[in-house]
Amino acid sequence: MNAETELELVVAAAAQAAADVRLLELRSPDGAELPAWSAGAHIDLLLDDGLVRQYSLCGDPADRGRWQVAVLREPESRGGSAHVHDKLGAGDPIRARGPRNHFELEPAAAYVFVAGGIGITPILPMLAAADAAGADWRLHYGGRTRGSMAFVDDLVARHGDRVVICPQDETGLLDLNRIVTTRPPGALLYACGPAPLLDALETACAPMPTGTLRTERFTALDADPDAVSAGFEIELADSGQVLQVPPDKSILEVLEEADIEILSSCREGTCGTCETGVQSGTIDHRDALLTNEERAANDVMFICVSRAAPGCPRLVLDR
Template sequence: MQLTILDRVDRVADGVLSLVLRGAGPLAPWEPGAHVDLALPNWLTRQYSLYGDPADRERYRIAVRHEPLSRGGSEYVHLFLRRGRTLEVSSPRNNFPLLAAREYLFLAGGIGITPILPMLRAATRAGATARLVYAGRSAATMPFTDDLRSSYGDRVSILAEDEQGRPDLAALAAGLSPRALVYCCGPAPMLAAAEAAFPAERLHIERFRPTARTFPPNTAFEVVCARSGQTVHVSPEESMLTALTHAGHPVPSGCREGVCGSCELTVLDGEPEHRDDIGAPANRMYACVSRARSPRLVVNL
């Protein structure tokens, strides 16, 4: 974790605050699509996409929407967090990387604009053809619209749903260039519509919440911590993350829902049962939700 100072707090739309976090020295580098874990003073850790310029090594910029059904993170940020506060921030992680292409279609819904902003900037700087379709409940709730219009002109379509309705993703898919990649971040209905409209091999999405899926009943298994030699029993009623923590092997964690990647572990032996929404790399797993297909896993702890 890195120590930062909350340098600025600005209201950028109804219910949305922009936070500028300034480091004491150069901050860890990042690329478009990356997010950080922000440790809040109320003991909660939450994940937020970086929306600034990766070339700025002095500041991280994030935006936080106040969610009425918040689990305590966004409510604390909006009601209690003040300029000048020291905050711990993780090094950036990127589960939503921007792949090289000659053309892009970016789709953003609401606060999902945050990871898309640096992607759009990087794509246009690289000389790619890029278009953004940005939707929100109303114009007042959509941050950064003025900057987008002034910087990108007619390459950006801004749709307030209470005035213009939702974007026609089927029409966008019908007119999509065969060499274009599609990047989408937003609420679950938008992601589902994008998955139905665009070819899976060209669509890249980031989720704020896990998809509803059904898994086999939980079974017990053992985790061998290779560095200490300790074997930890994981019962059907607890997560691997919880069992390791209780056994004295705490693993960094954030969302505890399989969407942020902060609890990634290296698997040295055994077969994990992946239940995350990220797509775990080879020989990796996320301890907050994933379990084991084999009776035993060996991990690099």
């Protein structure tokens, strides 16, 4: 079973994990094991009216009988979080795809985890994985208020002073510069949360060795005002077919117009569903997923947003 397979699941339980955060437990209707996953993975939930949304798995990877996701009700929801909060309850059927993981926990002797709000969800299984590996770690968890922050009581009960809880109305914003500069030597930083938090962390980590910071974003990167979207060709390696990608269309749109089946979801470079291998050509990466090292490898792209680099006339894709 691969990440593109649709699974028919059932909501086994639903509960409030915090104000505006709903926790769903998903199981197979016949009790069958669910696909294996590792810390940092997410799944697609296929909701009504063609909505597809990605949510991080926040349970125990060793428990193959259930998946858990926690969903924040977004004030300006495009329909996904409102559907989860208002329409899904225990016993309801739900379709899912995945899991996928673009936020793997790399081996290290020490970690510093930074979570903002619902960004705690992919971090939870990472804490367990770090414990299992015998690594040193600390979590800095910020949010608007203590009541808005899911899993706080359980985290403190389980891990004590290794968890630093920072509700903004009590302690102010996370002191990111201090978090970065006081981390143990060689520690990797893993962070998930709102864009301003991650942007500030990237700035704070700029003097650090490449690869020190790993992030997962729930929203697309801001468009580069200097980016040029010129036309170029794509060649599909399997068939040799060549298609023209005009400046105002994505590779994904061109493939869809040519009736070439390809799985996609977010269309903004955040979910990883449309990941495509690249055999030749230079990529202009515009996603929010790849690390700088992965971009430099120039062997994979997310075709909903990324393009051929300026001056590259053709990309040869693994299609």
